[in-house]
Amino acid sequence: MSAPPPPSSPPSTDDLGQASVGDLIGEISSDVSHLVRDEIELAKAEIKQESTKAGKAVGMLGGAGYAGHVVMLFGSLAVVFALANVMDPAWAALIVTALWAVAGAVLYVIGRKRLKTVNVKPEQTVETLKEDARWARHPTS
Secondary structure (H helix, E strand, O other), rough: OOOOOOOOOOEHHHHHHEOOHHHHHHHHHHHHEEEEEHHHHHHHHHHHHHHHHHHHHHHHHHHHHHHHHHHHHHHHHHHHHHHHHOOOHHHHHHHHHHHHHHHEEEEEEEHHHHHHHHOOOOOOHHHHHHHHHHHOOOOOO
């Protein structure tokens, strides 16, 4: 990132009296463009910093999910071995598999139902942009 240019010194009152309206508008637009560029650079820096933090957190959550998966796998094996003491090991494994299939089906149905309620269109943003466009066309209304 490059440092923003140093602000120009404000024109003296003598200069303002001699400056044309076009020069003043040009200076204002230049100042506004510098301000917008600086704000965009600041936003980029903040987004990059927050994205890095979020990426690290997601990585840790992924690791925790994998560890949880391993725990469930070994827990399931323990249940299979425990049931194998009272029945054939194949039936014990089949029972545990059926329980996981039911749990997976229930989670799938609930997740699918919730996913159908998600609206990916940012309604408020679209409405705000429409209002801005209407105002830009008719700024006095």
